[in-house]
Amino acid sequence: MLIRWQGVAFLLLGALSGCGNGDTLESFGGPTMGSTYSIKYVRHAGLPAPDEVRFQVEQILADMDRQMSTYRSDSDIERFNALPANNCQAMPASILELVRVGEQLSVQSDGSYDLTVEPLLNLWGFGPQARGETVPTAEALADARKRVGHQHLRIEGDRLCKNVAVEVDFNSIAAGYAVDTIATRLEAMGIRGYLVEATGELKASGKKPDGSSWRIALEEPRDDQKVAERIIAVDGFGLSTSGDYRNYFEQGGKRYSHAFDARTGAPVSHTLASVTVIHPSALMADGLSTLLLILGPERGWDYAEKHDIGAFFVIRADTGFVTRTSHAFERLSAGKTE
Numbered sequence: 001m002l003i004r005w006q007g008v009a010f011l012l013l014g015a016l017s018g019c020g021n022g023d024t025l026e027s028f029g030g031p032t033m034g035s036t037y038s039i040k041y042v043r044h045a046g047l048p049a050p051d052e053v054r055f056q057v058e059q060i061l062a063d064m065d066r067q068m069s070t071y072r073s074d075s076d077i078e079r080f081n082a083l084p085a086n087n088c089q090a091m092p093a094s095i096l097e098l099v100r101v102g103e104q105l106s107v108q109s110d111g112s113y114d115l116t117v118e119p120l121l122n123l124w125g126f127g128p129q130a131r132g133e134t135v136p137t138a139e140a141l142a143d144a145r146k147r148v149g150h151q152h153l154r155i156e157g158d159r160l161c162k163n164v165a166v167e168v169d170f171n172s173i174a175a176g177y178a179v180d181t182i183a184t185r186l187e188a189m190g191i192r193g194y195l196v197e198a199t200g201e202l203k204a205s206g207k208k209p210d211g212s213s214w215r216i217a218l219e220e221p222r223d224d225q226k227v228a229e230r231i232i233a234v235d236g237f238g239l240s241t242s243g244d245y246r247n248y249f250e251q252g253g254k255r256y257s258h259a260f261d262a263r264t265g266a267p268v269s270h271t272l273a274s275v276t277v278i279h280p281s282a283l284m285a286d287g288l289s290t291l292l293l294i295l296g297p298e299r300g301w302d303y304a305e306k307h308d309i310g311a312f313f314v315i316r317a318d319t320g321f322v323t324r325t326s327h328a329f330e331r332l333s334a335g336k337t338e
Contacts, residue, residue, distance in 0.1 A: 023209040026050050032061045033175060034071075035199040041186060042193035042209050053189065060181050061198075067092055068170045070118065070128045080160060081118070081167040088161035096155055098170050098177060098283075105287050106150040106262075108307070113291040114262035116152065118167040119144040124267065126258045127169070145265045175201040176240055176286025183282070195234075196282075200241065203282045204234040218276050218312060230312070230323070232333040238282025242289040243274030243314075259293050270296035271316040278310035278332045301326070 022044065029038035039057055043050070069075040073082070080089045102115035121127030123136045123144045136144070152164040160168075170177075175198045182196045183203050193206030195214045204214035213233035218241070244257035257267040275292045279285035288309055292300035297315045301324065304311040310329035315322050 025209050026053070028054050028057075030058070033065075033178075033199050037061065037178075037196075037198040039182070039186075039197075040195045041191050042206065043191075047191060048189050053186070053191070056185050056189070057182050060185060061178060064094070064174065064178055064181075067095055068098075068174050070167075070169055070171070077168055077170065080162075083162070083165075085165045086163055088156060088159040090158050091160045093158075094177070094181075095170075096158070096160065098173055099153060099155060099160060099168070101173060101283065101287060102168075102170075103150050103153070105291050109291050109295065109303070111149070111263050112261045112294045113172075113287070114148060114150050115168050115170065115172070116148050116150060116166040117260050117262050118169040119147045120260050120262070120265050121169065121258070124258075124260075141265050148262055148265065172242075172290040173283055173287040175199045176238060176281070176283040179203045179238060179282035179286075201238070201282055201286050202234075202240075203238040205236050207235075232278075234278075237278050237280055237332065238285040239276060239278055240282065240285035240289040241274055241276040242293040244268070244272075244293065259290070261294050268294055268296060272297040272300060272313060273316050273321060274314045275300060276312040278312075278329060297324075304328070 024043050025040060026043045027038065027040045028050070029036055031037075037057075039053070041053070047053075065072070065075070067076045070078055070081070072078060076089075076091060076095060080091070083089060099115065102113075105113045106115070118127050122129040123140060125133030147165050147167065149164070149166065152162055152166045153168070154161050154163075178198045179196050179201050180203065182198070183194065183205065186194050186196070187205075193208065195204040196202060202216070204216070207213060213235060216232055216234050216239060218230045218232070242259070244259050259268045260266065261268050272293060275289050277285040277289040277292065279288065288311075292304060292309075292311055292313075295303055297313060300311070301313065303309070304326040308328045309326060310332040311326045312329050313324040315324065
């Protein structure tokens with residue numbers, strides 16, 4: 001199974017109901033990626049039976065598990081990760097697509113975001129091969145950093161190659177990719193109104209049977225209770241939140257987050273508690289929310305404004321939390337696309 005390392009930070013609002021035109025709101029879900037998924041969609045005459053829709057969705061999730069899971073040794077990516085330096089392996093198109101997205105985000109963040117941080121995750125206690133949460137020695141950290149860096153990967157035709165024994169981890173973008181893939185499959189089956197969610201990443205399109213919008217509450221980053229920071233209507237966009245408030249440990253009075261800056265090899269240390277990104281692609285929303293969390297409240301804000309990214313920042317302050325939104329977030333959450 002894939003294990004997510006981002007916090008779920010959305011509350012789905014609105015009752016499941018039908019309306020007088022005969023349309024109904026179908027829903028189903030289950031376990032995936034170490035968490036859960038849920039599908040809600042508007043069914044009308046002529047659409048496939050709910051069992052067929054569920055079969056198609058779960059086939060996509062099963063395929064992703066076989067290809068991308070870092071928790072099963074027979075997955076495509078784990079077989080690649082086990083290879084020594086200077087080797088190549090044929091890969092499905094989905095993996096090559098995610099590697100290219102990872103390269104794009106790595107370049108745009110000057111190397112802060114990187115898909116090859118698994119040795120660091122394991123070393124600090126957050127990865128699939130972790131042996132306890134602990135602050136590593138300088139020597140161990142230096143050794144792990146030798147095996148980190150997107151520049152050590154290359155694509156040759158349908159093969160993924162490496163010149164150093166790097167290990168690829170898709171957990172920062174896999175769920176967004178799954179959401180986009182499921183949404184595309186639903187649309188191919190004639191479904192126009194839907195809300196797809198996997199491990200907290202989501203995409204919504206169309207309207208509910210009563211004509212109302214899919215409404216999403218952005219959750220305040222708290223462990224003790226769920227509090228809505230803001231409620232937005234979503235149509236045709238993906239949403240992703242990354243936060244440091246549900247996966248961390250403390251040692252010597254210092255807090256260590258699961259979010260890593262690949263340039264330093266250490267967890268980030270800043271006041272940004274969470275960031276939500278709205279984007280036409282759930283995949284890009286997923287990756288960008290991680291990237292902005294790594295960059296922090298100042299660098300992340302500048303990046304979002306420079307690249308016209310819809311981002312909602314929740315920042316720790318002495319009195320609690322303060323929020324800040326990019327201009328693109330205000331525009332997109334209001335339903336404006338220009």
